[in-house]
Amino acid sequence: MNKDPAKDFGPIADDYVFFMNHATEALHDAQAHCRCLAPVLPAAGAVRWLDFGCSEGNFTTRLLELLDWPPQQLRLSLIEPVDARRREAVVQLARFTTEPIPAAAGLPEEPLDEYDVVLSNHVFYYVPELLGTLRRLTAALSAQGVLRAAIAGRDNVLIQIWATGFGLIGRDIPYYTAEDVQAALADLGVPFEQESVPYRIAFPDTEENRLRIIRFLLANHLTEIPLPPLLVLFDPYASGGAIEIETASDHFTVRGS
Ligand SMILES: C[S@@+](CC[C@H](N)C(=O)[O-])C[C@H]1O[C@@H](n2cnc3c(N)ncnc32)[C@H](O)[C@@H]1O
Numbered sequence: 388m389n390k391d392p393a394k395d396f397g398p399i400a401d402d403y404v405f406f407m408n409h410a411t412e413a414l415h416d417a418q419a420h421c422r423c424l425a426p427v428l429p430a431a432g433a434v435r436w437l438d439f440g441c442s443e444g445n446f447t448t449r450l451l452e453l454l455d456w457p458p459q460q461l462r463l464s465l466i467e468p469v470d471a472r473r474r475e476a477v478v479q480l481a482r483f484t485t486e487p488i489p490a491a492a493g494l495p496e497e498p499l500d501e502y503d504v505v506l507s508n509h510v511f512y513y514v515p516e517l518l519g520t521l522r523r524l525t526a527a528l529s530a531q532g533v534l535r536a537a538i539a540g541r542d543n544v545l546i547q548i549w550a551t552g553f554g555l556i557g558r559d560i561p562y563y564t565a566e567d568v569q570a571a572l573a574d575l576g577v578p579f580e581q582e583s584v585p586y587r588i589a590f591p592d593t594e595e596n597r598l599r600i601i602r603f604l605l606a607n608h609l610t611e612i613p614l615p616p617l618l619v620l621f622d623p624y625a626s627g628g629a630i631e632i633e634t635a636s637d638h639f640t641v642r643g644s
């Protein structure tokens with residue numbers, strides 16, 4: 388796997404928010420995770436939950452609102468490399484648990500604790516050691532535990548913008564995609580389920596809005612990539628002054644054993 392997947396979400400925070408506000412991705416992801424995670428709650432006792440790449444906690448807030456679990460039963464731990472986002476997440480998620488929320492910039496050196504839920508929602512694209520990270524996260528699952536990971540594959544329209552953008556400078560996509568997660572889990576010999584979860588992106592068709600999605604996708608790499616061939620990639624989705632894209636992400640489920 389010849390990748391250079393690190394991506395700093397700090398400088399593109401506003402563009403990421405624009406994407407999130409104009410896509411049904413988070414809603415559909417949360418509904419699918421909720422269906423799978425609801426049975427994890429025991430009649431009594433705690434659910435230990437690791438949120439890997441939680442950003443400011445907006446997505447997990449949405450998911451925990453759907454799950455509606457008693458705060459006395461939830462133990463949350465957070466991993467998020469952007470300091471400001473991690474601090475916001477601790478504050479935002481406090482109401483879902485009666486316990487303090489440990490939060491760190493990355494996984495610890497020492498062996499991970501055991502978790503009943505490991506959530507990684509659209510994070511594995513950017514993880515430097517995908518195979519090693521998946522090995523550690525899947526090994527951390529309790530016997531009744533469930534890992535849920537969302538990540539788009541090469542059939543996703545935004546991943547195709549990555550492919551075109553990096554192709555313009557003679558590179559393959561430096562980030563991981565669903566195909567890499569599938570291959571890594573197979574390499575690890577970990578049984579998994581995979582499903583496609585559709586969603587829609589829709590926004591007023593202005594050059595600035597097209598640019599917001601492009602900046603969210605290509606971030607610091609935009610200094611090297613010409614903009615005009617990227618801007619026209621939205622043309623097939625333009626209609627009546629709006630951009631409307633129907634696409635999908637993949638969801639992976641790994642169960643503890
Ligand atoms: C697309 S956002 C997804 C955020 C959140 N999970 C959601 O669904 O809204 C990707 C997140 O992964 C974080 N991230 C990037 N590299 C990471 C890494 N190596 N380990 C953990 N998180 C990482 C980013 O800072 C960012 O918050």
